[in-house]
Amino acid sequence: MIPWDAETLVPLPVMLPLFAAGLTLALHRYARVQRIISVTALAAALAASVGLLVAADGGPIVVEVGSWAVPVGIDLVADRISAVMLTVSFVMLLCVLLYSLGQGVPEGEDEPGTTRGDMIPVAIFHPTFLILAAGVANAFLTGDLFNLYVGFEILLASSAVLLTLGGTAERIRAGSVYIIVTLVSSLLFLTAIALIYGATGTVNMAQLAERLPEIDPTVRTALQLLLLLAFGIKAAIFPLSAWLPDSYPTAPAPVTAVFAGLLTKVGVYSILRTQTLLFPDNPTVDQVLMVLALLTMVIGILGAVAQNDVKRLLSFTLVSHIGYMIFGIALATEAGTAAAIYYVVHHISVQTALFLVVGLVEWRGGSTSLDRLGGLAKLAPGLAVLFFVPALNLAGIPPLSGFLGKVGLLTEGASVGTGLAWVLVVGSVVTSLLTLYAVVKTWNKAFWQAPAEEIESDVPLPRGMVLPTGALVAFGLLLTVAAGPLYGYAERAATASMDGHTYVDAVFPDGADRGRGESVVVGDDADAQEGGHG
Amino acid sequence: MTVLENTPSAVLVLAIGVLFATGVYLLLERPLTRVLLGFVLIGNGVNLMLLVMGGRSGASPIVGNAPEGVRMSDPLAQAMVLTSIVITLALVAFVLAMAYRSWQLHGHDEVADDVEDRRVARHAALNAPAFEDADAGGLDQTLDEEAADVHDDVDDSDDDGPSRSHDRGHHRHGEARTDARTDPEERP
Known part of the structure; x- marks a missing residue:
């Protein structure tokens, strides 16, 4: 049916x-x-x-990596959720890379008070960025919990390097907070993996999906919560989100x-994967x-409303909108999961586009503080359009994709109909x-009003920066235009991930419990050879 | 196999507990190097835990190598420990580099408050009760210093960071000393 061998494609994004x-x-x-x-x-x-x-x-x-059979070796699994996440991620990574090329030296040349411009290791930007991409792709594709940990470490290590590029005082400060928080979350994740391995004797996700229902429910819930804690830090869910608005804006x-x-x-994504595949049915x-x-x-957006700096404001909206995705996952229904998937896709494109626009605003207006900006709509109308579209999209104005995602979530929340859902x-x-x-406040202060005096009247925006931003904004609009097929895809993805056997069957085609079969059929002998756990 | 055979050694379990406890204690410290030590300790605790989860030790896990009736150790757990040791090593190197850079810039490697905390502390300082006499704090203090006093994020008592920075680091990177540190004599 497919003209090429799809399996060869799977490892390529990594x-x-x-x-x-x-x-x-x-x-x-x-x-x-x-x-x-x-x-x-990246292309x-x-x-x-x-x-x-x-x-x-x-x-x-x-794909079994290195042809090691699955329960022993590591497998890469590209299902619909992985594929859609990969695609939107690479669209966005490519746009950002082009943007940074257009910007010239992206590493803190404009950092006030820096005298080390000549010492900044520009050369490491590209390798680090690419490793980040590989780490993200690995995390999306892997079918093995420990390999997911490795993917996380790859992307976190490279993100820490990117965050502290140039090593200015402000970035080192933000970077310290960031790296400590991520280290703690990695340790929690690794602890969870160790305990899961102890409880089930495997770290393969498909095999875990079969074995986890068999263990003591209390232990299972404890493992689930530990994983959620680790992923919650990475995803910046509320009590664990304080690090994000502080560390992101300095980069x-x-x-x-x-x-x-x-x-x-x-x-x-990790929460979605573990909740649907490993720990379904835990109300x-x-x-x-x-x-x-x-x-x-609520707390994220209240933080955003209080901010006076566009970058910090957007960081808070980022935290806030993570809540929508968690809402969709927590509904634990197919439609809820589908809405969450669509929302993730929408949010990746729109949030990135907004941050790129803010980079342009900083370039044009010399600042990201709302007190110093003003009148940009007059000075740079094109820039204003670039901000306006994703900003309204973020807020969920019809008919943009943010609106569609929210409608999906709200409809499903209403049809679940419990008090909490309402x-x-x-x-x-x-x-x-x-x-x-929050975005209207930004719009009013930065784009309307009389132009601030310190903003020069003609600073040309580099085309290399504007075009990728425009492309990403257009991609956001494409998500609206193609919402029908995309939403259908998300629904199929959700159905497949909620039914609990598609994924496992794909990994173990010779009978759904091939993995479990080994220890059951061969009994104590195989168990002993595997190490005598369980 | 008997239950006893699968029960991990109490010494290892205790060691894991001690490593985690001391590690958490160190993680809560301010200087980055101590945080790093905490991370290393917990990391070792987790590695030990992975090893314990692999079951008791046995013959080397090569098929055909184990004598009859002797079971093999679990190679997977050891492979995971190995991977995690390598990852930990890389991250430790990175954090050390960052601590060094922080020392270059500030003369210490304490993790500073985030901007928001400082702002909150500043508000707290401004709203401090009248009997504390806000004037006595001196108008010559910057808001950041005031915030640092209130927030108590500096502990000058036991390190020689500032003086070292004056001696060695300061003349090179003096312009970057933007932290909230106050000199000991200025402190109330």
């Missing part, structure tokens, strides 16, 4: 950026070659992701854009998640209105 990262590091003296390699690698990875997007619609594609604009668009979404935890989603939404529905609407308030 391999291509990694390979290119090595090349760009080796060729760090040749800036032009570096650029060509980076762009080519090729995007093409592979699109291929996977098409191919995965026929069912999950499983260079393209870096902040990538972080805002992707890193938290990897956490959300108590779902209710806890609902409450957390509500708190994340509270969430109300909370979502309030959050949406407050988001509108």
Whole structure:
């Protein structure tokens, strides 16, 4: 049915950026070659992701890495959720890379008070960025819990490097907070993996999906909560979100854009994956998640409303809108999950676009503080349009994709119809209105009013920065235009992930419990050879 | 196999507990190097835990190598420990570099408050009760210093960070000393 061998595509989104990262590091003296390699690698990875997007619609594609059979070796699984996340991530990574090329030196050249401009290691930007891409792709594709941990570490290590590029005082301060928080969350994740391995004797997700229902429910809930805690830090869910608005805004604009668009979404994806595949049917935890989603939404957006700096304001809206996705996951229904998937896709594109626009605003207006900006709509009308569209999209104005995602969530919340779900529905609407308030406040202060005096009247915006931003904004609009097919895709993805056997069947095609069969059939002997756990 | 065979050694379990406890204690400290030590300790605790989860030790896990009736150790747990050791090593190196850079810039490696905390502390300082006599705090203090006093995020008593920075680091990177540190004599 598929003209190419879909399995060969699966490792490409991980391999291509990694390979290119090595090349760009080796060729760090040749800036032009570096650029060509980076762009080519990301474009090729995007093409592979699109291929996977098409191919995965026929069912999950499983690749056993190094041909080691599954329960022993590591498998990469590209199902619909992975494929759609990969595709939107690579679209966004490519746009951001082009943007940073257009910006010239993206690493803190404009940092006030810096005298070290000449010492900034520009050459490491490309390799680190590509490794980040590989880490994200690995996290999306892996079918193995420990490999997910490795993917996380890859992307967190490279993100820490990107965040502290140039090593200015402000970035070191923000970076310290960031790295400590991520280290703690990694330790929690690893602890959870150790305990899960102790309880079930495997870290393969498909096998876990079969074995976890067999263990003591209390232990299972404890494991689930530990994983949620680890992922919750990464996804910046409310009580664990304080680190995010503080550490993101100090980085260079393209870096902040990538972080805002992707890193938290990897956490959300992990929650989605573990909640649907490993720990389905735990209403108590779902209710806890609902409450957390509500708190994340409301407290995040209240933080945003109070901010006076566009970057910090957007960071708070980022936290706030994580709540929508958690809401969708916590509903634990197919439609809820589908809405969450669509919302993640929408939010990656829109949040990244906004941060890129803010980079342009900073370039044009010399600041991101709302007190110093003003009149940009007159000075740079094109920029105003670029801000206006994703800003309204974020707030959920019809007919944009943010509206569609929210409608999906609200409809499903209403049809679930429990008291808590209704509270969430109300909370979502309030959050949406407050988001509108926050972006309108930004619009009024930065784009309307009389132009501030210190803003020079003609600073040309580099075309290399404007075009990628425009492309990403257009991509956001495309999500609206193509909402029908995309939403259908998300629904199929949700159905497949909620039915509990598609994923497992794909990984273990010779009978659903091949993995379990080994220890059951061969009994104590195999158990002993596996190490005598359980 | 008997239950006893699968029960982990109490010594290892105790060691894991101690590593976690001391690690958490160190993580809560201010200087980055101590936080790092805390991370290393907990990391080792987790590694030990992975090892314990792999069951008791046995013969080397090579098929055909184990004598009859002797069971093998679990290679998967060891592979995971190995991976996590490598990852921990890389991250430790990075954090050390960051602590060094922080020392270059500020003469210490304390993790500063986030901007929001400072703002909150500043508000608290402004709203302090009247009997504390806000004037006595001196108008020569910057708001950041005031916030630092209120928030008590500096502990000058036991390190020689500032003086070292004056001696060695300060003349190179003096312009970057933007932290909230106050000199000891200025403190009430």
